[in-house]
Amino acid sequence: MKNKVLLYIPFLLIIIASFLFNLLTPLTANALEDAKSxxxxxxxxxxxxxxxxxxxxxxxxxxxxxxxxxxxxxxxxxxxxxxxxxxxxxxxxxxxxxxxxxxxxxxxxxxxxxxxxxxxxxxxxxxxxxxxxxxxxxxxxxxxxxxxxxxxxxxxxxxxxxxxxxxxxxxxxxxxxxIEKVIAYKFYTGLFYGFMTSLLSYNLFLFFSLKEKAYLYYVFYMLCFIFYQASMNSLDLELVGHLFSERFFTRSISFIGNLLLIFMILFGKEFLDLKRNFPQFNRMANGLLGATVISFFSVYFTTDITMMNTILIIMAIFVTFFLWLSGLFVLLKGHKMARYYMIGWTVLLGSIMVQALGFLSVIPFHPRIYEEVPAIGAAFEAIFLSLALGDKINIMKKEYQASQEKLNEKLEHLVAERTQQLKMANTELEILAHTDQLTQLPNRFQVDRLLTDGFERAQSKQMPLSIILLDIDQFKAVNDNYGHQVGDLVLQEVAMQLKESVSNEGTIGRWGGEEFLIICPQSPLGTAIDLAEKIRRQIEGHTFPVVIHKTVSFGVTSYISGDTLHSMLSRCDKALYHAKNNGRNRVEYLQ
CATH class of the missing domain: 2.60.40.2380 (Immunoglobulin-like)
Incomplete structure (x- = not known):
């Protein structure tokens, strides 16, 4: 059997060579250009x-x-x-x-x-x-x-x-x-995504019919690829551009790409049954899966998009080659189910290698690398992987009943693992929802909640409550003269100075733009004025990056009987207004 399997190797090498040739040849064909453009x-x-x-x-x-x-x-x-x-x-x-x-x-x-x-x-x-x-x-x-x-x-x-x-x-x-170009592009785009969606739907139907996990992973893998290709072609901007933030779109390729690799690994592990056929390969696949999951979550928090894109390219090459090599070993071991898998994965590996070489500038940059190469690769791979799945199901029918219990245990483990990851993600999201990402201070939503709680306590128990509203002087000039990145540095430096100065005397939050609010529970007006003056002097003497010197104006007030939260905030805002009008870099208060 092993000798027969070896006959597949020249066939696979011919596929690799012909596929790469067909992908690289169009790089000089300029097929995207129209005579009318x-x-x-x-x-x-x-x-x-x-x-x-x-x-x-x-x-x-x-x-x-x-x-x-x-x-x-x-x-x-x-x-x-x-x-x-x-x-x-x-x-x-x-x-x-x-x-x-x-x-x-x-x-x-x-x-x-x-x-x-x-x-x-x-x-x-x-x-x-x-x-x-x-x-x-x-x-x-x-x-x-x-x-x-x-x-x-x-x-x-x-x-x-x-x-x-x-x-x-x-x-x-x-x-x-x-207009003619848009119509033509919409037509061919519709054909591609229609084909991929139809194939996905077909395999989803098979999953519900056969309850085979490999089909489910394949469906998610194909779904992720559709989203990944849409993101590469900027269709995400066209379809949901007005719904999400800039941060989402700058990270969408890395985010979806890592998700694609996760389901690629899960599909390869399940289809090749690495746990039984090659336990050592299965352990390596688990390590790759863990690394990809870490990379997936890191995308959300990192500020270095270049690094994450580079990591994604390296991971994609490594994961695809590893799964290709795993399929070759399974095939050499005599499992016929890996025949179509190897053909599909060979095509995928070829397309990923071309994309990686283009990204690393080893071959000339061309739009085909990001438009047609993955589309052609995905279409071929999708067809052969579907054939491979069908082939495997026929082989596994005899073993299905005996392995059902083992498969259920594995599924429960995966569900528990995903649930735990979801709980961790929800905990992190809860923190992020109440924190200003730039300054790491409580955001406006959280400050409103804390201020409301403090006001109600002061009102019901007749306890002192003071608030300090501060605004960075002439902050717009920083953005205009140095750019928003320097402006962000100034905001971060001011936040750090506030943390050092306020300590346990109050709660600091970002009120909006260049404004910060300090809530001082159980602090009378005089104490709050002294604190504001202390902060003013510290910031005035602080050396900022790039801009060197910056000052802050303060408005201070405290709760008086009969106040509403609105009247108290309005009075504090008027005090800040007086500080600005009276020359800035000063503390004003109203009672």
Missing amino acids: INLGTYYEFYRDPTNKLTIEDVLSDEYERAFIQSQQKYLFYGQTEDTIWLRLHADEIMHDLDETYWLEATDKLNSIEVYLVKSDDTYDMQKGGISHIKNQEIAYRSNLFYIEDPSIEAIYVKLDGIMPLNLISFFYTTKDF
Whole structure:
């Protein structure tokens, strides 16, 4: 039997070679381009701004006129960079009919993309796109779209920045041609997702009929792949872009990718029955599963998206190769059920390797790497894995009754494990729901609850209660001059100073923006004023990153008989207003 199995190896090698050839060959075919569209890649001139501070006015000045370099790439790929990328197009090279209206399409998922339509007198109109501005996008579409109707435009400048990789696949269309392109894309996208959904539904039906866990894992695996491919193609922005935060979309690929690997491992373990056939491989698979679960949860908390994307690529290569090798060993051991599995996994391994090589810039960047390579790989793999599942069920029918008890025990263990993970996740989410993520102080919701509780105690027991409302002076200038990242650092530093100064004398919370509220239960007005003055002096003498010096204004009040929570907060806010009007960096109180 082993000698017969060895005959499959040349066949598998031929599949690998032919599949890689068919995937790599289109990289020079430019099949995505339509004769009616202009691929803007080589039309661009680009400039890297390592300072991230240049404005459009700076770029339009004579100093940077000759700083731009002509692009040699049809598909721009700058990877993960901290630089801001400026691109320039000369309108007369692409706008051939001044009576037409045009669309500039940027298909990549970007944090922020700004397009400046510049006229000959250096006046301009600006349009914003990207994840940061998705809620302002009028047309729900996977790409970033920019409408151009002014024939007097002389140049188009594009600004790219953010924490995600800066890649740009962009095309230029007339309105009519763009509508035709969208219709064609929707049609082919519908075919692909329709096929994958139909296959998923079929296997879900088989799971309910046969109660075989491998089918369930396969269904979840396919479902995760559909979501992963949709995220890679930015369809998540089109479908739910107005429902979720920027944080969700910058992490969606890593989040769903790890979930995909989890179900890939579970499916491979169950299908190949590694626990019985190769216990040592099963232990390795469990280790990979644990590492992937950790990576999955880490995505939510990490701020380093580059690191998580790199880890995902490495994990994907390692997991896929491990499951491919496991299938080969099972096949060599004489289990026929692994035949179709090996064919499907060979195709998948080939597509993942191509994507990894493209991500690591080993092969030229091309949209096919993220559009068609995984789609082709998934379609082939889905078909062969479905055949493999059917083949396995026929083989396992004779053993099903004897293994039912063992399968039930394993399922109960997995359910208990998932339940425990869910409890842990719920506990973490409960903490996150009451904490401001930037300053790690209680958020507005939690502060409102604590303030209400303190006010009711003061009201019912006639106990002292004071509150201090503070606002960072001229904070907007920090964001305007240094950017929001420096502004966030200032907020974090102020929060740290507040924690050190207040200690056990009160409860600190972020009230909103650059405002903080300190609740001082059982503290009369004089004590609260002294505390505010203490904090003011400490912050005034503190050295901040970048901005060096910053001050804070304070409004203080305390509970008096007959107060409502609204009247008390209003009085404190008026005191803060007086502090601002009287020169800032001071403490004012009202009683």
